[in-house]
Amino acid sequence: EIGSGLVGSEMCIRDSILFMNRKSILLTILLCVTSLTMASPVTGLLERIDKGASKKFIIEQVKSGTDFFELDQKGDKVVIRGNNYVSIATGLNWYLKYYAGIHLSWNGMQAKLPAVLPPVTKKERRETTLPYRYDLNYCTFSYSMAFWDWDRWEKEIDWMALHGINIPLAVTGAEAVWYNVLDKLGYTKTEINEFISGPGFFAWWLMNNLEGWGGPNPDSWYTQQIALQKKILKRMREYGIEPVLPGYCGMVPHNAKEKLGLNVSDPGTWCGYRRPAFLQPSDPRFEEISSLYYKELEKLYGKADFYSMDPFHEGGNTAGVDLDAAGKAVMKAMKKANPKAVWVAQAWQANPRPKMIENLGAGDLLILDLTSECRPQWGDSTSEWYRKNGYGQHDWVYCMLLNYGGNVGLHGKMDNVIDNFYLAKADPHAGSTLKGVGMTPEGIENNPVMYELVMELPWRAERFTKEEWLKEYVKARYGADDPVVQAAWTKLANSIYNSPKNLTQQGTHESVFCARPAEDVYQVSSWSEMKDYYRPQDVIEAARLMVSVADRYKGNNNFEYDLVDIVRQALAEKGRLMQKAVTAAYRSGDKELFGMASQKFLNLILFQNQLLGTRPEFRVGKWIEEARALGGTSAEKALYEWNARVQITTWGNRNAADYGGLRDYAHKEWNGLLKDFYYMRWKLYFDSLSQKLEGKTPEKIDFYAVEEPWAKATNPYSAEAEGDCIETAKRVMQAVE
Numbered sequence: 001e002i003g004s005g006l007v008g009s010e011m012c013i014r015d016s017i018l019f020m021n022r023k024s025i026l027l028t029i030l031l032c033v034t035s036l037t038m039a040s041p042v043t044g045l046l047e048r049i050d051k052g053a054s055k056k057f058i059i060e061q062v063k064s065g066t067d068f069f070e071l072d073q074k075g076d077k078v079v080i081r082g083n084n085y086v087s088i089a090t091g092l093n094w095y096l097k098y099y100a101g102i103h104l105s106w107n108g109m110q111a112k113l114p115a116v117l118p119p120v121t122k123k124e125r126r127e128t129t130l131p132y133r134y135d136l137n138y139c140t141f142s143y144s145m146a147f148w149d150w151d152r153w154e155k156e157i158d159w160m161a162l163h164g165i166n167i168p169l170a171v172t173g174a175e176a177v178w179y180n181v182l183d184k185l186g187y188t189k190t191e192i193n194e195f196i197s198g199p200g201f202f203a204w205w206l207m208n209n210l211e212g213w214g215g216p217n218p219d220s221w222y223t224q225q226i227a228l229q230k231k232i233l234k235r236m237r238e239y240g241i242e243p244v245l246p247g248y249c250g251m252v253p254h255n256a257k258e259k260l261g262l263n264v265s266d267p268g269t270w271c272g273y274r275r276p277a278f279l280q281p282s283d284p285r286f287e288e289i290s291s292l293y294y295k296e297l298e299k300l301y302g303k304a305d306f307y308s309m310d311p312f313h314e315g316g317n318t319a320g321v322d323l324d325a326a327g328k329a330v331m332k333a334m335k336k337a338n339p340k341a342v343w344v345a346q347a348w349q350a351n352p353r354p355k356m357i358e359n360l361g362a363g364d365l366l367i368l369d370l371t372s373e374c375r376p377q378w379g380d381s382t383s384e385w386y387r388k389n390g391y392g393q394h395d396w397v398y399c400m401l402l403n404y405g406g407n408v409g410l411h412g413k414m415d416n417v418i419d420n421f422y423l424a425k426a427d428p429h430a431g432s433t434l435k436g437v438g439m440t441p442e443g444i445e446n447n448p449v450m451y452e453l454v455m456e457l458p459w460r461a462e463r464f465t466k467e468e469w470l471k472e473y474v475k476a477r478y479g480a481d482d483p484v485v486q487a488a489w490t491k492l493a494n495s496i497y498n499s500p501k502n503l504t505q506q507g508t509h510e511s512v513f514c515a516r517p518a519e520d521v522y523q524v525s526s527w528s529e530m531k532d533y534y535r536p537q538d539v540i541e542a543a544r545l546m547v548s549v550a551d552r553y554k555g556n557n558n559f560e561y562d563l564v565d566i567v568r569q570a571l572a573e574k575g576r577l578m579q580k581a582v583t584a585a586y587r588s589g590d591k592e593l594f595g596m597a598s599q600k601f602l603n604l605i606l607f608q609n610q611l612l613g614t615r616p617e618f619r620v621g622k623w624i625e626e627a628r629a630l631g632g633t634s635a636e637k638a639l640y641e642w643n644a645r646v647q648i649t650t651w652g653n654r655n656a657a658d659y660g661g662l663r664d665y666a667h668k669e670w671n672g673l674l675k676d677f678y679y680m681r682w683k684l685y686f687d688s689l690s691q692k693l694e695g696k697t698p699e700k701i702d703f704y705a706v707e708e709p710w711a712k713a714t715n716p717y718s719a720e721a722e723g724d725c726i727e728t729a730k731r732v733m734q735a736v737e
Helices: 004-019 022-038 041-049 085-098 150-162 174-184 189-195 199-206 219-239 256-260 286-301 323-337 414-426 448-459 466-478 483-493 536-548 557-588 591-612 620-629 634-647 654-659 673-693 703-712 725-733
Strands: 057-061 067-074 077-082 124-128 132-135 244-246 277-279 306-308 342-347 365-369 395-400 434-439
Touching: 041 057, 041 085, 041 150, 041 219, 057 085, 067 085, 077 085, 085 124, 085 150, 085 219, 085 466, 124 448, 132 395, 150 219, 174 189, 174 199, 174 219, 174 286, 199 634, 219 286, 244 286, 256 277, 286 323, 323 342, 395 414, 395 448, 414 434, 414 448, 414 466, 434 448, 448 466, 466 483, 466 557, 483 536, 483 557, 536 557, 536 725, 557 591, 557 673, 557 725, 591 673, 591 725, 620 634, 634 703, 654 703, 673 703
Parallel strands: 057 077, 132 434, 244 306, 306 342, 342 365, 365 395, 395 434
Antiparallel strands: 067 077, 067 124
């Protein structure tokens, strides 16, 4: 089905038959079809990839009850055929990767296509019986997207379409809906801004974890976010992508009882922050407030067929709440707004609470098994979060979380991502309710290999091995089949990218450079659950192999990005080993050895800083400049920069950082941050140890007091790459020897 474009074409043709001769009819048909083709969002996508590229393809849309794409040939043009625009875009991506050797990725969404495209010599068809391909996590909107403009969002929506995504979370501008709701409920502007968080922390406010932190927001913020969300939704709907908008799940400000006389429960605290209150479903105003919310949401952004809601996220206290009644009240409010809408819920820890969903109708709820590669809940009895009967009658989506906090670092569970998917499909119960595949990372723009893998799963009917898949991926990624590069990736795939099934660590093996200093340092963030599962030497050897052939790939954007990332990981591995040597020297009382080892460790941080400065993706300046660019006044720029700096360092105030466990949760191995923040901490710590070796008693370091000034600073950082990444990678690898 082509949608409204076809209706217009049919009317055009009908009118021609009534009023025109045969020749005119044929001309009008041609004009109508041409107009329809030019209106295709895939045409715009191709032109954004490479100007003029749309002339090299024939795009055909064919009615089908199953999502499919076909690759075919007509003369010198490649035919991409599919049942809708997302399927066609998925087919285009498949062609570019596996026929043309062009891999579009977060590090590059443009490419120069050959003058004559490689032909499709045999028609290839791929289809999926899974109707949904989901994207994003609330956290992604803060850890990665907090300061995106339309230019960056346009690229991301193209990326979604190319990867088959048809139901992404879309919560940009939700704060404006809440502003209007609270205004109509009688809250003052000051009170509203004490409730709504700042831009770096919207995810946790929307998930009912905190209020106000990072604000107050200026009026201009709401205005520009409304305009941005409208552009996002317009483009998504042009593709036929169904946005998942934020629904109403009972959240109200913590003072709603005093302010409005509402019957609320107190969900408690989250990592040192007071949570918003929960409006009891028995309160007669629940229906009124939920209706007001959906009215304001629709007024700004229209209706949706999917709404995301996660009450009592991450340990919210449910004491005194009738969960069955709460689930029914949330569902009733959503169905009143749109009778055909589906509630989308994240399966994370105890959520969704079984009592809240067990009496809801089949088909009305779509559950995201948020970390199927690590802690599946769909029915895998070996999982720590195993649910005996999975999600009962409810539909669910197989998701890969992979990244926590937007941390930088190579990581993956290649074998497990593949195996768990086919196990779930074959499961007698879970397989019957499995409706899709999804990506639910807390942060993106990292580890492209893993996201490419998971989003191909629904299009591959037969189980495959990581070895088979990786060989073709590497060829597509670099446009060449190089045995040295293949050997490097084989080492990575069998080590750091193949975390064991039973290991539950949250994301990458964290870099010790980013840790708060101590004699014994292992993990950086409070909840990483790291365990050694690979040989650091395998990563270092993979980096050596990449460096050994790097000159052949000068100017190859994907290779240069991966080279920097892999060498960065090798330096981090060396740093972990060197930190142990520093501690050993200190404990032995060897002042000379301690001085040499600690200086070498500090030099590794500086090497890391220099290497990462050669790519804009790894520069703190990019993050800060994006934040400041959204401000219209110096005060606004300062607020957004502070949000950006705090999030990646202390995360919160002293209470949340030190006692709530949030400090360094969103740590980043980024140029600028390494030199001015992480190096600074380690240098201060080593100076303290050095004084102890001299028999002195240095003052105990208050790390929060040391960290907060950087978060409050406004010194500029450039987003522009500096230096030659290949020559720099060669030079810094010598430090790993």
